[in-house]
Amino acid sequence: MSLLVLGTVAFDAIETPFGKTERVIGGAATYISLAASFFRTPIYLVSIVGDDFPQAFLDELQARGIDTGGVQVVQGEKSFFWSGRYHNDLNTRDTLDTQLNVLTKFTGEIPPAYQNAEYVMLGNLDPKLQLKGLESVSRKPKLAVMDTMNLWLDIARPAVEEVLAKVDVLSINDEEARQLTGEYSLVTAARKILAMGPEYVVIKKGEHGALLFHQDEVFVAPALPLEQVFDPTGAGDCFAGGFIGYLAESGDVTYENLKSAVMFGSVMASFCVEKFGPERLLEIDSNDIQQRLKQFLSLMRVSAEMPPR
Ligand code: AMP
Numbered sequence: 001m002s003l004l005v006l007g008t009v010a011f012d013a014i015e016t017p018f019g020k021t022e023r024v025i026g027g028a029a030t031y032i033s034l035a036a037s038f039f040r041t042p043i044y045l046v047s048i049v050g051d052d053f054p055q056a057f058l059d060e061l062q063a064r065g066i067d068t069g070g071v072q073v074v075q076g077e078k079s080f081f082w083s084g085r086y087h088n089d090l091n092t093r094d095t096l097d098t099q100l101n102v103l104t105k106f107t108g109e110i111p112p113a114y115q116n117a118e119y120v121m122l123g124n125l126d127p128k129l130q131l132k133g134l135e136s137v138s139r140k141p142k143l144a145v146m147d148t149m150n151l152w153l154d155i156a157r158p159a160v161e162e163v164l165a166k167v168d169v170l171s172i173n174d175e176e177a178r179q180l181t182g183e184y185s186l187v188t189a190a191r192k193i194l195a196m197g198p199e200y201v202v203i204k205k206g207e208h209g210a211l212l213f214h215q216d217e218v219f220v221a222p223a224l225p226l227e228q229v230f231d232p233t234g235a236g237d238c239f240a241g242g243f244i245g246y247l248a249e250s251g252d253v254t255y256e257n258l259k260s261a262v263m264f265g266s267v268m269a270s271f272c273v274e275k276f277g278p279e280r281l282l283e284i285d286s287n288d289i290q291q292r293l294k295q296f297l298s299l300m301r302v303s304a305e306m307p308p309r
Contacts, residue, residue: 002042003248005033006133007123009047013083024277028123031234034281035241035268037064039249044114046070048106050077077102091206108132119248122146127159145169165197173204219259224270231276235269242268267292
């Protein structure tokens with residue numbers, strides 16, 4: 001079933017303890033749509049770039065089944081640019097620079113041909129644009145998922161809360177969940193978020209996996225202990241892309257299937273961090289995904305019994 005992805009397509013400059021890039025292709029919607037494309041569902045990408053963005057990369061996305069007709073290219077403008085530096089633990093980072101550039105011209109308007117999308121992924125973006133995108137969809141989507149970040153919680157919290165009340169799933173990291181609710185306990189934070197509207201909340205904990213909350217239930221997915229984490233940029237977006245790409249392809253939005261989706265999200269995030277930018281996602285195929293899924297599932301297989309007295 002069709003999946004609409006709204007978010008940034010951008011250039012990033014990244015510094016990790018292992019290296020530095022001055023300019024690599026990034027953007028939340030780039031990672032989301034690439035990760036989702038492995039699940040073969042039709043993807044409609046809505047974003048905006050300047051005339052500095054390589055057409056060859058848009059062609060690459062198109063060749064992977066991502067409809068890039070909704071990516072506006074604005075002549076005489078520069079693409080969105082973000083720069084970040086990771087701390088040694090690789091779970092935390094500082095934003096060094098955010099240049100909105102062409103993003104100031106983005107309206108979040110969804111082209112008519114995409115307005116019948118059944119699944120909607122609102123990538124990290126100004127919540128007013130997320131709202132506009134969601135409201136442009138002609139009928140209530142089967143599932144709408146949103147992501148956000150500390151910046152929007154700092155400068156546009158009421159709008160974040162307005163979107164939150166209208167989506168089915170919030171995908172957020174642990175620090176953001178604490179910032180949104182003022183609660184340290186992630187269980188309490190999740191309960192408060194569920195009371196704000198969504199039926200599900202996924203809290204991502206970087207190298208410690210992810211938690212899916214629904215009513216009084218919680219599902220815990222591990223992260224794969226990887227020997228080398230090279231660049232965590234986009235991991236959260238790849239998680240979201242794998243999660244919703246799998247759900248859109250299967251057409252099943254039950255809690256049981258959302259648990260499987262969390263596993264696919266984790267698998268896609270684990271590939272993303274192995275190289276700079278989206279590079280690793282461009283190398284893998286569905287066999288790699290299958291193999292890694294097996295590795296993840298074997299991490300969760302266990303039997304235990306109280307020894308007899
Ligand atoms: P993640 O590591 O999953 O949080 O996503 C990183 C991506 O988000 C980068 O490729 C950035 O280009 C993009 N990004 C960073 N800041 C923003 C922002 N304020 N709005 C939209 N996208 C952003």
